[in-house]
Amino acid sequence: MVEVNASGSNGGMTITDTAPTRHRVDPLTADGLVKRYGQVVALGGVNVHIAPGESVAIMGPSGSGKSTLLHCLSGILPPDEGRVTLGAVELSALSDAHRSRLRLQRFGFVFQDGQLIGELPARENVALPLLLTGVPRGAALRQADDWLARLGLPGIGGRRPGELSGGQAQRVAIARALIHAPSVIFADEPTGALDQATGHEVMQILRATARMTGSTLVLVTHDLQVARWCERLIEIRDALVHSDTRTEA
């Protein structure tokens, strides 16, 4: 059982592991990744190996290629050269439709501004990955309610994103990313739109829930304080891995 006590702007909360279904967690590997945008080289031959269940922060100055690396690792963008593998599956060899299916089934995403669907209430936003993979509506909504409660948001399932605070919306996005117990959670500046206290709270939840589900966590951030929540810090500079170090997390 994992238990986290967080005291942020929304009060304390307790996250307990009530045994969500877990997917197999595989290592994620990038070999010789090259990605260009026209004449600009965003990745110039990047090699990364991420172990199952590891938490990794990718940092770097603006334009260094860190978001491009996350997009290639997650199969959002196909690399121009090199390959990305999740266990035995080579993402870079899959078709666009297959990569989409893989992202839906085995990955979870948290973006800077949540990117929830405005018309759907929080509960349905969270349940969406399950509904799209064929889980019956009632069961999907029950799991969504469980996750919202787990993340300290009981009773807000009926509210639409426009009626939530930034921190609440980000926690809903985290619940959506985790509801199907993904192998890997990709977070792109997850605290970028939040104040420091709420950002701290969101990171605490993200880290704890990733541990709870055994998921690998890969996040991109500008903020060293945020990066320190992860066990490992990869710094990208000029389209290459500049350093790869362990933190004290």
Added chain:
Amino acid sequence: MTTTIGLSTRLARARLRDARGAGVLDGFAVLAFAVTAWMAFVVTSGTWAFAQRRVAPPQSLSAFDTETVTLMTNTYVILAGIACALLIAPVLSLGGAAARLGARGRARRLAALRLVGMTGGQVVTMSVIESVVQAAVGLLVGAAAWALSLPLLAMLRFQGTTFSVAELVLPWYLWLGVAAVLLALAAASTALGLSRVRISPLGVARQQTTPRLRAWRVAALAVGAVAIVVGGRVITGSSGALIGGLVFVGLLGFGIAMVNLIAPWLLQVLARVGLRVGSPAWLLGNRRIAADPKAAWRNVSSLALTGAVVGMLCVIPLDSSVLAGVDELNLMLLTDIRTGAVVTLVIALIVGAASTALAQCSDVVDRADELVALDRIGVPRSLDAAARRHQVMVPLLSTLVLSMGLGVLAALPFTATFPQRFALGPSSLLVLAGSLVGATLLTVLAAEATRPLRARALSTQVRRND
């Protein structure tokens, strides 16, 4: 003012180069204004032609005495005026939709301009200028389309003879009047649309949730329905067929007004019921309807007219066997009402499809960020397309069924007066089925028109400042 105009021009050029399709919306806006202008000119020139015939009746009416001809030509002007009135709302609604195109994206851009120091008045002025320029280009295209379609319009047969092109050509002052109304509409719609959001330097401040519509609308519908039936019977009971016809068309207009009142509420109820069953696309489509039922209704409101006309056609005789024995004057009147109804139907279908295509394309551009985010998390690209089909089909089918029912209801006084003259003949069923299929196909095609825009938004690899 010069700075505002200059900036407006530069921003318009930048939009035309935008990779996600914001510039395409400018093209759609011009197209929508063109359709609006075309339809406005067609409707006005038809009415003008009947007004001409009031002064100089056609040869085909020479068999009737002067008093009858005067009564008849006056009646046609009134009927044409009523048809005009029925079409004004959908045509103006299409013009308004064109002015609101891409409103969310536009509001964000205007907020950025406020941040760098432009006043609220300046940004509204800039938007109004953009809309008026688009409307002016659309007006010219629409006027050209109208001029080219005059020979086709002249083939329509009313009062026993076809029109001549000369009858349909508008005098310059009327042409300018229509043009001025259309340009004023574009300016007013834009200013009104922007007044709904407060454009502050920090962005669009009000993205409030649309309040639910209340059930009092049902009571209004019940009262209106009773008024139609009772009023229709009382008036037609003491008047001739001609006056009855006028009452009939008037009641039809009243029925459409009632549809406008009840339909958004009904759509909201249907969408909320639909949430409990079906696929994720069905869920998303219904949620979008329930979130803003008035907007959903606006997309298909012009088809309410189609439905009402089809309902009316069900009880107006279309078959020669049914018409046998009717005197020549009434035969001509009934035939012309039928022709007018079909023309109105075609116009409503075109306007409805254009409105739906516009609203959906605008929505795709406004939601580009959401579409990209959903694509990144692995949501199938077909989900949005399927949700959009549900989003337009639920309002479409419910609108047609409700308005056709009201059309039949409005025609009931006639069936009571001349039961032997009104029957559901084979050609009536053909029109009924053809209209339903035609409206459905056109609306689905209109929804599918968003595909290229969606593909463009999703295929654009924007390099973030990573």
